Amino acid sequence: MQFEQFDSSLFFQEVQKISEEVNSEDGAGNLSFASFYKKVEKSLPDETYQAVKFIVHLHLTNEITLYKEEGKGAFIQLKAETFADSQIIEFFYFLPTLNLILREMRLIQSFPAMVLEFFNSSFTNEYFSEELDAYDLLDEQDRFILIYAVGYFITYNKKRIELNRYSKFFSRATYLSFCQQITNESSLLIKEGLIELKSERYSDEIGFMLTNKTILMIFPNWDLEVEPKKDRVSFEKHQEGFTLYQPEDLKDVSLYFNERNQKFKDRIDLIIKCTDKEKLSSAALAMMISGYPGTGKTAFAKKLCNDLDLLLMFVEMSDIQAKYIGETEQNIHRLFNQYRNLWKKSDKPVVLLFNECDQLFGRKVQVEKSSDLFSNAVQSQLLNEMENLNGILIATCNSTDNLEEAFKRRFLFHMEFEKPDFETRKKIWCGLDGAWTSNSKMLNTISQYELTGAQIDNVLKKMSLLSTIDDTIQDQLLFDLIEEEDNILVGNKIGF
Known part of the structure; x- marks a missing residue:
């Protein structure tokens, strides 16, 4: 100068x-x-x-x-x-x-x-x-x-x-x-x-x-090691913030849904089957699955990946929520970057599953304390990431009543999974190995209890731990466990 x-x-x-x-x-x-x-x-x-x-x-x-x-x-x-x-x-x-x-x-x-x-x-x-x-x-x-x-x-x-x-x-x-x-x-x-x-x-x-x-x-003469930029995503199962499942890692189980929910699953299956990975890369197939606990929301995502040969990037919200201000937003951004990198590296489409995300996708709150500001900042970061997402996103929650309107707009499909009806419950019981499969009267009786698929699974797990050799006692035990699961604590028990 x-x-x-x-x-x-x-x-x-x-x-x-x-x-x-x-x-x-x-x-x-x-x-x-x-x-x-x-x-x-x-x-x-x-x-x-x-x-x-x-x-x-x-x-x-x-x-x-x-x-x-x-x-x-x-x-x-x-x-x-x-x-x-x-x-x-x-x-x-x-x-x-x-x-x-x-x-x-x-x-x-x-x-x-x-x-x-x-x-x-x-x-x-x-x-x-x-x-x-x-x-x-x-x-x-x-x-x-x-x-x-x-x-x-x-x-x-x-x-x-x-x-x-x-x-x-x-x-x-x-x-x-x-x-x-x-x-x-x-x-x-x-x-x-x-x-x-x-x-x-x-x-x-x-x-x-x-x-x-x-x-x-x-200071070019300093003795410092320059590490190459780390690729934060690999095909290892357990990684920071999520678990990666290959299709073969997921159990091939039979799922039974009410007619409306089954039509939804068939429609999603058809979309993914008929759309190649390159086309999916340019669009966001985002789904919000809500419903009563145990109705198969998470199982739906796993079944989808198993049936269609998809990778599943499974995220529990507790894994990315951090104690210190600013870290949760960083974790969310890092997670979406990992998803984008995984999508590019994989020869198969990848499903990003946010499991039990009621709190994270809830309505923004009026700022009255610092934690409110923190919560709103996290949601803003998540909204921004979803806006720029290409791929397959599934989010599960128990209810959408408190869902932020901006999140609703970013989900292409919304489906509420209902409790299984009588005919669906019969299909679930029939798909399981038990004495009821050959006893139509018993099958109709146990199907009258309005249990979810997860509750039925709980009954069978208890049966396996408490079963006896005596078939008569075993039948009575089955009904006792069903009533216990259904919270029927009073009145006459149904039995033979």
Whole structure:
């Protein structure tokens, strides 16, 4: 940067005069920046921004030294010291002071522009600058974010920086957009492996951390290991946040539904059978399955995957809900990224199953306490991820009465699984191995009890544990267990 249009000789005459005054007062040549600026203002360019640029230029050319003193503000040392390291390192050390000076001059919004201007014009031969130039897809905002984070690391020896430190440099809309790019890991800085999202366990503040790849751009002689970006998804069964089932891992069981629910299953089967994976990749087949517990909502998803040779990504909501603010949103984003990666890598379609998600998909609440704000932020993140989802999503819940309207819109199919009717219960009992299969009277009797498929399964599990050799006692035991499951505690028992 050149300043030939300024009369620097006049400026240095003023500086020399001030330096002599300060030294005579045993001030060691140090003066607060505000006082210094007032003294030399008449020899600086008329515009404040240009005047500050000129003074910063003199610092970078080692004519004067600007520095920050904790608790006292910005100072100027009128007798410059030689740089102890490269000029770019000196510049990084200087960034907090420049930030302070611009704040004193009420030019804080100019900070990103000034940083980039000095950086681009002054450090073309520095190693870090050359390495950074290789990332030509980074825009000016990304470059400033990284440069400031590097300066923070060099000054304070901290690799992690909170996002809120950038709030004063951008407009609110730009800052919120930047935060979203970091938290959902869509930022090019993250994709290029220069930073990584890093939550602080005992802090509410979201932040990111410089990677070793970036640190080696500044200090190439440091002995640091650069790990390749980890692929967070594999075909292992148990993974962070979900369980992955191959079709053969799922039991091939017979399921019986009421006529309406069976038509729904047949329709979904037909859609998936007749649609290739590429076409499914461009659309979202999202289903909300609600209904009374034990009516086969989860079993429906597993049966679908077993019958149609699909992978099942099984998510229990408790696995992704975290204790600390901000972590649940990160878990949701990470989970959907894993799903997208798995879909790309697999030769089979993948079903993403959110099991028992009543609380997560419920209506947003009026914010009265911090936990309400946290809950609404989680839902907003989930809505955003669902909006951009391509593939097959199934969510199960007990009731849709409290379902947020925005979630309803994002589900293409809605189906309530009803309790099995009499004929369906007969099919369920007939599909099981027992004495009732050859005794029509007994079959009709036990089918009158309005049990769900899961309750019938519970009865059989109890029978296997309590069964006796005596068939008569066994029949009576069956009815006792059915009544127990059906909560019939009074009245005459049905039996033979």
